[in-house]
Structures are given as structure tokens and as C-alpha cells.
Amino acid sequence: MKPASKAKNLARLEARLSPEVKALMQKAADIEGRSLTDFVVTSAQAAAYAVIERHNTLKLTLEDSEALANALLQPPEPNATLKQAAVRYQEEIAVHGA
Secondary structure, three states, X not given: OOXXXXXXXXXXOOOOOOHHHHHHHHHHHHHHOXXXXXXXXXXXXXXXXXXXXXXXXXXXXXXXXXXXXXXHHOOOOOOHHHHHXXXXXXXXXXXXXX
């Protein structure tokens, strides 16, 4: 049995860009002593991680932060709707098991 080709585990990405942008990227890659492909791939990967991190990070204003802290430290008493939901939940757990 032949070992799997490395190329089968890779995906291809093509991009069209202006000669100026390519020259800029090539210069940056040369400065870092990397190939253009390696520079572009690692730069795009870092940018993708940054976008995902920004998307997944919750940012609160000072007022929102204080409101959250106060709600956690001094939670309000449960209202009738919340109490009814808790009863329904407990009944559901009793019927279906945990």
C-alpha cells in the first residue's frame, strides 16, 4: 500500500492581485526570509484567527460591565415567570431523568 501523497492533504487557494500588491508582499516575505507562499498563508491565517477572536469576544461598555457585576453580586429575586419555568424544568427532569 502506498503512503498518502502530501498533496492530497492540502487544499489550493488562488488569488489575483495587482503587481504592486504582489511586489509589496514579496518584499515583506524577502525581509523575513520566507517564501511568498509561506508569507501569504501565515499572514492570512493570523488575520483569520484575529477576526474570529474579535467576533467571539464580548466587549462591554463601562456601564454594561457594572450592570453585569451588580446582577451577579446582587441578583434580583425570581419573578413568577422564572419560578414557573423552574417548576416545569424540574417536572421535565423527573419525567425524562437526568
